[in-house]
Amino acid sequence: xxxxxxxxxxxxxxxxxxxxxxxxxxxxxxxxxxxxxxxxxxxxxxxxxxxxxxxxxxxxxxxxxxxxxxxxxxxxxxxxxxxxxxxxxxxxxxxxxxxxxxxxxxxxxxxxxxxxxxxxxxxxxxxxxxxxxxxxxxxxxxxxxxxxxxxxxxxxxxxxxxxxxxxxxxxxxxxxxxxxxxxxxxxxxxxxxxxxxxxxxxxxxxxxxxxxxxxxxxxxxxxxxxxxxxxxxxxxxxxxxxxxxxxxxxxxxxxxxxxxxxxxxxxxxxxxxxxxxxxxxxxxxxxxxxxxxxxxxxxxxxxxxxxxxxxxxxxxxxxxxxxxxxxxxxxxxxxxxxxxxxxxxxxxxxxxxxxxxxxxxxxxxxxxxxxxxxxxxxxxxxxxxxxxxxxxxxxxxxxxxxxxxxxxxxxxxxxxxxxxxxxxxxxxxxxxxxxxxxxxxxxx
Numbered sequence: 001x002x003x004x005x006x007x008x009x010x011x012x013x014x015x016x017x018x019x020x021x022x023x024x025x026x027x028x029x030x031x032x033x034x035x036x037x038x039x040x041x042x043x044x045x046x047x048x049x050x051x052x053x054x055x056x057x058x059x060x061x062x063x064x065x066x067x068x069x070x071x072x073x074x075x076x077x078x079x080x081x082x083x084x085x086x087x088x089x090x091x092x093x094x095x096x097x098x099x100x101x102x103x104x105x106x107x108x109x110x111x112x113x114x115x116x117x118x119x120x121x122x123x124x125x126x127x128x129x130x131x132x133x134x135x136x137x138x139x140x141x142x143x144x145x146x147x148x149x150x151x152x153x154x155x156x157x158x159x160x161x162x163x164x165x166x167x168x169x170x171x172x173x174x175x176x177x178x179x180x181x182x183x184x185x186x187x188x189x190x191x192x193x194x195x196x197x198x199x200x201x202x203x204x205x206x207x208x209x210x211x212x213x214x215x216x217x218x219x220x221x222x223x224x225x226x227x228x229x230x231x232x233x234x235x236x237x238x239x240x241x242x243x244x245x246x247x248x249x250x251x252x253x254x255x256x257x258x259x260x261x262x263x264x265x266x267x268x269x270x271x272x273x274x275x276x277x278x279x280x281x282x283x284x285x286x287x288x289x290x291x292x293x294x295x296x297x298x299x300x301x302x303x304x305x306x307x308x309x310x311x312x313x314x315x316x317x318x319x320x321x322x323x324x325x326x327x328x329x330x331x332x333x334x335x336x337x338x339x340x341x342x343x344x345x346x347x348x349x350x351x352x353x354x355x356x357x358x359x360x361x362x363x364x365x366x367x368x369x370x371x372x373x374x375x376x377x378x379x380x381x382x383x384x385x386x387x388x389x390x391x392x393x394x395x396x397x398x399x400x401x402x403x404x405x406x407x408x409x410x411x412x413x414x415x416x417x418x419x420x421x422x423x424x425x426x427x428x429x430x431x432x433x434x435x436x437x438x439x440x441x442x443x444x
Contacts, residue, residue, distance in 0.1 A: 047124060051125070
């Protein structure tokens with residue numbers, strides 16, 4: 001009898017411990033975050049461990065039901081709001097089978113997608129729910145005009161790295177790379193927008209994540225003539241410092257630093273959140289024909305110009321344009337560069353990168369490098385090409401940037417003024433000019 005009682009007690013203890021263990025194994029939703037992008041709304045659930053989940057779409061009224069297996073809500077969602085999105089509110093409750101049920105009340109019917117992101121680096125396991133504004137479509141085939149009589153704008157695509165779920169590198173005082181580079185990108189946008197002959201497209205126009213392949217796709221959709229991705233470097237040794245410029249390499253990295261940086265930047269999708277279907281697009285991009293000598297030559301040319309400008313305001317980490325297999329640069333028909341504006345992990349450089357003054361200087365350096373290239377080597381159907389041909393003379397009173405092949409007498413003849421007047425107006429003692437030099441055309 002005592003033996004039977006002991007067995008019964010043992011079994012009860014076993015099942016009690018098993019139940020306790022099962023309860024302890026339940027995943028916890030530690031945080032719920034919301035991001036708004038131009039084409040979708042994203043909700044991210046930060047998890048203590050991997051989970052399974054099921055999705056049910058309901059109508060009349062529109063709802064999305066998300067059942068998460070063996071999970072508990074540990075986040076405070078009372079202050080969570082979903083501005084400018086199809087989501088009105090989020091409700092949740094524990095189910096009797098141990099599942100956690102989340103209900104998104106929607107103000108309209110939308111397509112949705114969900115996917116899990118495994119823990120990576122400092123990021124925990126996450127469950128991502130995207131509410132798509134419209135059908136996703138592949139980028140259209142881009143065909144640019146080559147009319148010699150046209151005077152279209154040069155299109156510059158400006159990409160602020162990281163964003164949304166992906167903060168990028170973190171510097172002293174929790175300074176986030178995504179915030180610094182977005183401010184520099186915005187300042188750069190204003191500089192191009194203020195100059196005749198340019199049109200700007202912002203790849204990331206707010207605090208949200210854009211997949212690496214989609215960044216390239218957005219640039220192609222905008223028919224960009226140039227793509228520049230802005231970043232801030234980081235290293236385990238806080239003494240590392242300096243600005244640098246990177247172009248694509250299809251044959252391997254030009255240095256160990258370039259290889260390591262490319263590996264790090266190419267993992268951004270794992271942090272920012274990209275579904276399997278998006279990664280298929282990345283794979284397609286990797287398999288794209290990379291025989292693009294002219295495009296790469298242009299990238300290296302512009303990179304050298306930018307390095308020359310950045311070298312006047314900061315130490316250069318490398319004095320040449322480095323190359324590696326950056327996924328974001330793999331556009332065979334668009335010259336592309338990745339600019340590291342400094343080391344956010346270096347306390348001294350971080351203190352500069354967070355100031356408006358230094359951000360303005362860095363934006364100016366990037367602008368000068370790109371602007372000089374397009375004035376020297378403009379696409380044939382652009383406003384800048386028309387200026388070089390004399391078809392679209394610069395208005396008097398405007399600043400003119402000396403391009404390759406320019407002479408003072410040629411500029412004077414083009415604007416119907418004398419060389420002497422041009423010299424006197426600009427304080428020139430002779431007719432010598434240099435590429436990139438700025439002169440003013442006297443107002444009539």
